[in-house]
Amino acid sequence: MNTVNERMIRSLSALDAARPMVGLIDQIVANFPDLHDLASQQAAQILRRHTGKQMDPRFVWWHQFNSSSSSARSFTGWQHSGPPQKSMVMTELVIERFDLYYQDAADELDQRGGFYLQGPHAATYDERHEVRMLGSEVQKDLWALDFAVLYREAVERFGSANGEHFRVLAKVNLLGQVAGALHQGWITAEDARHLRTLVSAELADLVMPSLAMLQRQSGDHALTLNRYPFGEGDRGCLISMQTPSGRFIAYLPWAEEALRGFDSELAMAAWLRSQLQVPGTLDNFAKVAHSNPRDRSANQLIRVHLQGIADSRSDEAGQVALSLFKRALGNDLFAWLADQAVAELRRNGRLLKDNARLRRAMYSGYLSAFLNLFGGFAPLGWPMSLILLGATVAKVGLDVDTALHATDEQERKSALRSAMLESVYATFDMVDIGFTSMFASLAYEAPPHEIDVNLGEWQPVESASLEVEDRASNAVLAGVAADSGRLRGIQVRPDGSCWITLNRLTYRVRYSQELAIWLVVPADNPFAFVSLQPVRLNAASEWELLAPPRLLGGAPPEETGIPVVRSAFWDTYTVKNGVRSAKLSANSLKRQKALLAQWPVAELPRGQAPDVDARGLDCVMVDGRPNYSYRYGRDFFNTMIEYYTSDESQVNNVFRSGVYKYGDEDAYIHDFADSLGLLPKSNEFSLYRGGNRTRSTSGEHYRAGQLGVGDVLVNTDITSFTENPYKVAEFAALPESHVSGAVSGRFDDSSVVFELPAGHYRDATPISAFSLYWDEAESLFLPGHYFRIEELEEVKGEDYRFIKVTLRQITKPASGPFYDLRTGLLFDDAGYRSRFKSAAVVERFFPT
Structure with a gap:
């Protein structure tokens, strides 16, 4: 692969082969029964049902108060002052439900609480901040919904519909880990060959995997597989693979160094013993071993077992201690992993409050300990099902608490997808091709107008349209264009960008996998969301633009x-x-x-409530001045913009007809404009x-x-x-x-x-x-x-x-x-x- 054209041919072939895997990833990400995502979707539906608007549930709070006063202007008929007794955002409310007391006293919900756009630190809660919903009506929605049952049904659908996809992508993830470990020297070439054979006997040689290969059963290998459950409910934090020559390979799916080869079982035990002597590493093992951090007895037992290996008097003693947990895994690693992943999701579903258990708690007059297992929206461990597909915490870049509390559904799904795609990228050795745009090409999601269009009726146009002329570049093309295959008439630059000459002008092009044709694209952003401008070579080997x-x-x-x-x-x-x-x-x-993220936006420290201005609006004070735009974790907030988007017509009525609803709109407009002016264009x-x-x-x-x-x-x-x-x-x-x-x-x-x-x-x-x-x-x-x-x-x-x-x-x-x-x-x-x-x-x- 000496020339840039050869590298581009390899690039196009790799993208062709990887496309089916990318499609499976998109299905998994779309269908994965993510607890927070499902709760967010249901919360949004409740908001839409009562307000008629598609509101983001992250911005809507339920507050309970110890006192209230009547108000003729508020939707509930009540207003409140001072800090709330209890607060939850809508997504939390869907999972947590209202307090047990209100299950039998729903009429008091409307007097003692309400839905607001302000968090739990405002001075007053009245019609200016309220979301026009009644707690008593939302409680009916929650009983009708029975979220826990809904989640369990989603788990069952995922398990039955995506089991095969899961096994394929778990294989892709392992292949990517093999490539990385071999490159880092953590395993030998022999280890890598055995691991590839574990995935498919057809992959013993360094061939490019296909979807058909990965879909076939993978029991024809020479490895002896064992797992090490360090406690009940252990999710498989350590798996060993013994080769016929006596070497051992440790597989830690959750770790950045997922694979490591050893000359013997003793050497593997010695390495593990030394690792567990580092407190942070032992903590990581313990956290990943069990999915429910609130099951203290199970987690403590796992820690005791791991500490016992760490405290062994010698490596030989460590091997003996480790062998106590050694269990044969069977011949099909990926079937076992898939079963474990779905079983974990089912266990998590059983921790949620469903109607039946809530009724039993009402009848008995108290909430059982069961209801505290998920108390305060405490997160469960990072799902092993995501880890086995390459979406580890480190790669996704979201800690579990952030993922549940402060990250929107779209960012979560995007982060999961990118992490899984890294495994595909490594599996197909795309990094060796050397083009900086390779990962972007792999991750590119074609927009709807590139997926659905039928180019059959499109005809050549004699001259480039205005839209294409805007995409012309002053780039100087040197060298000779390829004369065969998909690259015929294309000039590939050293950075992997592709160019053509059309009507004596130079244009950058991108190959569309969906349409099997080259498209003219902006020179500085080949993946920009733009209308289609397909081109083809005519009988005279000249490029021509197609248009409907x-x-x-x-x-x-x-x-x-x-x-x-x-x-x-x-x-x-x-x-x-x-x-x-x-x-x-x-x-x-x-x-x-x-x-x-690249702009100097004020940041609110984790666990700290925002400041409030003289009107009680959230902000972050910097040098005595309110900054209404601020970052909290990965999310951004601005109460000026929130208010504008919640009541836009009221503000714009001043501009359009001179109508003032509250009388202080002029001051708001100045502050709004100041705040908007501090944000990036x-x-x-x-x-x-x-x-x-x-x-x-x-x-x-x-x-x-x-x-x-x-x-x-x-x-x-x-x-x-x-x-x-x-x-x-x-x-x-x-x-x-x-x-x-x-x-x-x-x-x-x-x-x-x-x-x-x-x-x-x-x-x-x-x-x-x-x-x-x-x-x-x-x-x-x-x-x-x-x-x-x-x-x-x-x-x-x-x-x-x-x-x-x-x-x-x-x-x-x-x-x-x-x-x-x-x-x-x-x-x-x-x-x-x-x-x-x-x-x-x-x-x-x-x-x-």
Whole structure:
């Protein structure tokens, strides 16, 4: 593999072979019965049922109080002051349930408690912070749900549907560990050969594994397998494998050094004895050996047994002590591992409070000790099922407490997926290929419009479209392009990037495994979320761009001159798909949190409550000044943004019509703008905004020719855009339940979509990490920004149509006219200023 082209051929072949394993990982991650994720999903459903909104349950608290006073303005009819007697976020409440006393006194829940956006340290709890739900009604939901039974059913479904997948991925994980251990010198080449044969007899030689190989039974090997249960319920923290030559290989699935070879059993015992003499190592063994840290007697017994090996007077004595726990494992390691993993999940499920046990506790008048096994939402040990797939605590980068308390479901799943993919990466020796983009290529999740599209009707276009021209690069291509195979006509640079020449311009391309074709991509981000621009070589060996038919059935442009176009992109994103939409929003949240992680955001120490400002809003005080944006563990909080997203229309009513609900909105707007100004901006992703006549936004101004290319729009309120095109389609459609097909709603002449292409704006602030509605993948513009209309199209499909307005942010032109982005009406500066109580507010955004 001497040339860069040969390395790229190897890269494409490895990605082809690894794709089925990546698909299995995605199934496992999606279906894994994660206790916290399931509780979070159920909490979100309860919130949606009572509020009609898709709120993030991490931001909603249940508080119980010892006292209350009546209030005519609150939803419950009561308000509270002082610290709560007890507090839980919604996810905890789903698992913990309400106190036993309230199971028979549900009517008191509404007086003695409530749901709020503020944590347990606020001075007052009233209508400003409340979430409009009644505890008595939520208690009915929890009884109807019976979460413990729901979780146990999820475990059974996972075990029956994913057992085979689990065994395959456990083999992949071991192969990756073998490659790493051999590279580090922890095992010999002979050890590695035996371990590969343990996975599959066909892998004795260094061949690339296939899914078919890994799916076959793996009992044809020469190793003698033993496990060492150091106590009842031991999860398999140590496994030994003896070769025919007498060597021993220690397998610790949970450890960073998972495999280590020894000349003899005595040498292995001596190594283990020395390791256990280090207190931290003994603790790690004890923690991983048992899944329930609250089972003190079992954990103490395991520690005693491990300490006995550590305290042995000699290595020989240590071997004798270790042999007391030696048990034959059988011939199929991976079947045993799969059985152990599911058994552990079942044991964990039995620790949860179900309706039957809660009723028994009510009848007897007290809660049994059983109910304290999961008291205070104390985490169970890191699941062995995840460890065996490569998602160890160290690789995932989340300690168990953080994983349960402070990390959103999307980040957890992303971290688990990345950790498991590392095993695939090692198994296929992708690191040896040497391209920095290899792991990104392996981990890449094709967006829906790259998965579903049928290129059969796409035809060559004579010249590159505007969108492709924007992706042209000034890179100078040196050398000769390949002349055969998938790389024919492709020039590969030393870093592994691939390039073509199209119409005398240079473009970066990426091979799509889903479509088996090359795509033009942004030069600086080949995995960016962009519309498809496929290319192919023609009979003259020249690259040509493919595009779908532009006009529907040859239809002419509308009388206004707006071209009518077909869009494979919008054919995908106007169709409702909650699962895919959530995935796109999760990816946006991940990107936005990564941006914040590199930004100087105030940090709240673990275990410390946030400060509060003069109005009782959460913050972190720095040099006597409130910082409303702060980081706690891996999560981010900003009460200004939380309030905006919970009650957005109330704040924007000041900008839109001069209506004040509370009277202090001007002060809030200043603080909100200050807080937003301290956060990072980003323009690396295309943004979208949808509207229709029911939202005081309309495409009819564009259809009528009142607005056209070159006109300048200005936003006059706090303006929201989204990275998720599924969401913008929902806002562009009229919300009607009876519509044809599976589209988001009914589209009419007022339906409009605004697009800000990546790089064509500069002042958007991503806020999903702080928002109650993270799934909206939201970025905000404060008022007073100007946008030029670059392109107008009417996009039509079988069940949808809308005007698409492509924008570019510009500096304020020297003269008008300017049009309101939301309404499309001529901007009236004097009338706008008259809406505000404080001239300083409007002057801030529209300085004279």
